[in-house]
Amino acid sequence: MEKTGTEERARREGLASGVEGFNGRARRALADPELHDSIALFTRKTLKGRAARLAELPDAPELRERAYHIKQETMANLDRYLGQMADAVEARGGNVFFAETGEDVVRYVGELAREKGAKVITKSKSMATEEIELNRRLEEEYGELGLEVVETDLGEWIAQLAGDAPSHIVAPIMHMNRHQIARVLSGVAGEPLPPDVKALAGFARRRLREKFLAADIGISGANFGVAQTGTVCLVTNEGNGRLVTSVPPVHVVVMGIEKLVPRFEDLEVFVQLLARNGTGQKLTVYTSFITGPRGADELDGPEEFHLILMDNGRSKLLGTEFEEALYCIRCGSCLNVCPVYRQTGGHAYGSTYSGPIGAVITPLLKGDREAKDLPHASSLCGACWETCPVGIPLHDLLLKLRNRQVDEGLAGKAQEIAFKGFEEAVERPALYRAGARLGRVAQRPLVRDGSVRRLPPPLSGWTDFRDLPPLAERSFRELWREGID
Amino acid sequence: MRRKEFLENIRHRTRSGRYQPTRAPDASWTPGRRAAAAREVGDPPSRFLEELAALGGHGRRVKDLEGARDYVVELARERGARLLVRWDVEELERLGADGPLREAGVEVAVWRDLEDFREVAGRADIGLSTAEWAIAETGSLVLESGPGKGRTVAILPPVYVAVVPVERLVRTVPEAIRMYAGRGSLPQNLCFHTGPSRSGDIEQSLATGVHGPGEVHVLLLG
Ligand code: SF4
Numbered sequence: 001m002e003k004t005g006t007e008e009r010a011r012r013e014g015l016a017s018g019v020e021g022f023n024g025r026a027r028r029a030l031a032d033p034e035l036h037d038s039i040a041l042f043t044r045k046t047l048k049g050r051a052a053r054l055a056e057l058p059d060a061p062e063l064r065e066r067a068y069h070i071k072q073e074t075m076a077n078l079d080r081y082l083g084q085m086a087d088a089v090e091a092r093g094g095n096v097f098f099a100e101t102g103e104d105v106v107r108y109v110g111e112l113a114r115e116k117g118a119k120v121i122t123k124s125k126s127m128a129t130e131e132i133e134l135n136r137r138l139e140e141e142y143g144e145l146g147l148e149v150v151e152t153d154l155g156e157w158i159a160q161l162a163g164d165a166p167s168h169i170v171a172p173i174m175h176m177n178r179h180q181i182a183r184v185l186s187g188v189a190g191e192p193l194p195p196d197v198k199a200l201a202g203f204a205r206r207r208l209r210e211k212f213l214a215a216d217i218g219i220s221g222a223n224f225g226v227a228q229t230g231t232v233c234l235v236t237n238e239g240n241g242r243l244v245t246s247v248p249p250v251h252v253v254v255m256g257i258e259k260l261v262p263r264f265e266d267l268e269v270f271v272q273l274l275a276r277n278g279t280g281q282k283l284t285v286y287t288s289f290i291t292g293p294r295g296a297d298e299l300d301g302p303e304e305f306h307l308i309l310m311d312n313g314r315s316k317l318l319g320t321e322f323e324e325a326l327y328c329i330r331c332g333s334c335l336n337v338c339p340v341y342r343q344t345g346g347h348a349y350g351s352t353y354s355g356p357i358g359a360v361i362t363p364l365l366k367g368d369r370e371a372k373d374l375p376h377a378s379s380l381c382g383a384c385w386e387t388c389p390v391g392i393p394l395h396d397l398l399l400k401l402r403n404r405q406v407d408e409g410l411a412g413k414a415q416e417i418a419f420k421g422f423e424e425a426v427e428r429p430a431l432y433r434a435g436a437r438l439g440r441v442a443q444r445p446l447v448r449d450g451s452v453r454r455l456p457p458p459l460s461g462w463t464d465f466r467d468l469p470p471l472a473e474r475s476f477r478e479l480w481r482e483g484i485d
Numbered sequence: 486m487r488r489k490e491f492l493e494n495i496r497h498r499t500r501s502g503r504y505q506p507t508r509a510p511d512a513s514w515t516p517g518r519r520a521a522a523a524r525e526v527g528d529p530p531s532r533f534l535e536e537l538a539a540l541g542g543h544g545r546r547v548k549d550l551e552g553a554r555d556y557v558v559e560l561a562r563e564r565g566a567r568l569l570v571r572w573d574v575e576e577l578e579r580l581g582a583d584g585p586l587r588e589a590g591v592e593v594a595v596w597r598d599l600e601d602f603r604e605v606a607g608r609a610d611i612g613l614s615t616a617e618w619a620i621a622e623t624g625s626l627v628l629e630s631g632p633g634k635g636r637t638v639a640i641l642p643p644v645y646v647a648v649v650p651v652e653r654l655v656r657t658v659p660e661a662i663r664m665y666a667g668r669g670s671l672p673q674n675l676c677f678h679t680g681p682s683r684s685g686d687i688e689q690s691l692a693t694g695v696h697g698p699g700e701v702h703v704l705l706l707g
Contacts, residue, residue, distance in 0.1 A: 038688070045689050058524065079496035086488065092673075098491040154695055155686035171686065178688050201684060201692035208696065213607050229671055239640050239682040239697025246636040246674070247603060257495070265666035268659040271677075279685070282536075283623045283658060286697070287677040289665075295673050297632035300602045311491070318498040 022373035025348040049280020068391040071327035081227035088230025092292025094305035102132030118216035124241040125153040126221025152240035167346030170332035218244035222255035235284035251302035258326040273389040278331040313365040334384035356384035375401035526656040529621035536624030540680030542701040571613035573633030612642040630674035645698035651707040
């Protein structure tokens with residue numbers, strides 16, 4: 001990557017504008033061997049860790065069921081739980097703001113920064129703020145304030161410096177190798193830094209520490225919000241989340257309305273699932289539960305706590321056949337197992353959320369026309385559904401989206417016929433499972449050295465370029481069920 | 486007003502939906518009970534130390550306060566520490582490490598009446614605290630914020646030490662969460678802290694101490 005950050009960003013934005021669409025971007029990604037190596041390294045490691053950590057959890061299948069049901073209950077009563085959350089936060093001395101759109105969030109934070117005379121804002125990784133491009137818009141739309149909005153997650157910070165978008169929910173710069181990273185950080189350091197992990201991380205620590213200590217406002221996302229207690233749960237491994245929420249005098253949380261769980265005890269289910277599925281850890285290094293601003297007798301912690309509950313299109317999904325897409329806890333697991341994501345990486349999706357869940361929620365939040373290609377960026381092998389810790393039927397939702405395109409006249413004729421047939425099969429679960437089992441048998445002649453060399457059309461597009469990992473011999477579901485009986 | 490409209494909109498959508506997810510909630514679920522019963526934790530103190538070691542932390546079981554005190558003073562000496570910041574809690578008073586530390590040339594800042602906590606915690610070489618609980622299954626510390634219990638003591642200094650009485654070990658994460666779920670009021674900040682700060686952002690290679698402490702020492706007392 002010889003290009004500067006801005007050129008790189010322009011290139012990606014050009015791609016993201018949908019001129020070339022998913023196929024064009026994917027083809028470019030497929031031709032990039034460095035990218036392919038990075039993704040392969042990451043997904044293989046993570047999947048191995050995940051499998052080991054899940055194996056230690058005898059009640060993993062139960063937790064998954066439970067997670068699904070908790071989310072189902074939450075969505076069915078979302079107005080009540082949101083009201084409860086707001087009351088609980090206010091009772092603890094916090095402020096609550098309901099944001100219909102991303103604009104509302106930007107305005108709220110911008111005005112708050114003006115009121116506080118803020119200069120430096122530290123931020124910990126959050127997909128919700130990524131979705132509304134909060135950093136860029138704050139700096140641009142509130143230019144007169146001279147705000148500096150600093151990402152503090154190591155990966156996000158490097159992406160920010162490179163003018164690059166994150167390419168994975170959990171590992172934002174998985175697409176870069178250490179030579180590329182060294183080049184970016186050398187630019188900031190004003191001297192060449194060696195492509196050595198320790199040296200680069202050490203430089204980041206020193207630089208970001210100055211920002212942590214100088215920050216006027218800390219912004220974080222929320223992994224979960226507890227309606228009953230008004231608690232925001234935030235997990236990070238580096239500790240940046242804990243610094244952003246402890247050091248500055250003001251803490252602002254930007255939380256998608258779907259992140260709620262009803263009760264504190266529900267977190268037992270979700271924190272375990274998130275760590276084990278996301279990074280293959282038993283528990284993330286820092287799992288923080290924050291309830292309101294600091295107490296009167298405390299020396300540190302924020303004096304003000306602001307919770308922004310953001311809709312930004314999410315409520316459109318409530319009560320529809322796509323509601324389950326709101327159950328996502330952003331663990332990134334479906335990305336890691338997806339044969340398409342594994343070949344192309346996150347930027348090919350041209351949207352904030354990539355992989356199977358990105359292919360589902362991007363058109364739902366932005367509209368079918370905006371993200372027409374994404375529901376087709378899937379082999380429909382069902383691996384995403386098998387792995388999802390909340391049991392979201394991602395492949396099913398992808399089919400429903402393709403179908404919706406047909407209804408809206410956005411799809412070609414051939415697709416129309418093909419996918420109608422497939423969906424009929426999927427709608428009858430028993431038939432689908434039989435089909436999936438058949439698929440695993442039928443692929444056997446194609447498997448060589450543990451990967452699929454060639455697939456029949458329409459999937460041949462993928463294997464023309466790359467080998468596909470074979471479908472699991474037996475699905476997680478089958479394995480689990482056998483394990484329980 | 487805004488809140489009312491916002492919630493009205495959501496209520497309207499949840500009610501108007503005809504779509505019913507296919508699977509019904511499982512009413513028989515009991516949080517944590519099955520999990521706790523099913524998970525083998527064996528001897529909690531040894532399990533805690535094993536788990537912490539696996540994460541790159543340093544754990545040690547110490548018989549008495551003297552043992553813990555000597556460890557802290559020795560560590561400060563070895564690291565060439567100039568400033569140690571510690572929680573203002575009774576247990577650490579009883580530890581009696583302040584005197585020996587000062588004799589060894591280490592300044593001790595106690596978490597009370599600090600003019601500027603950023604300046605003190607940001608400059609400290611070592612942070613020292615207790616923990617409310619420790620979780621054997623994961624090697625985690627459970628830290629509550631409160632008067633005398635600074636959040637940044639455990640996160641700003643590059644070396645962090647916690648002294649925890651062994652009777653405060655719980656076995657599993659669900660057990661720890663349930664203790665707080667049963668409470669009327671939660672502390673402002675509660676943190677499950679598991680090992681040294683780590684990052685895998687650069688080529689999946691482990692980098693420790695990126696923002697939080699790179700060294701974590703836990704002394705199980707008793
Ligand atoms: S859809 Fe499921 S697997 Fe994918 S990121 Fe969300 S929770 Fe994880």
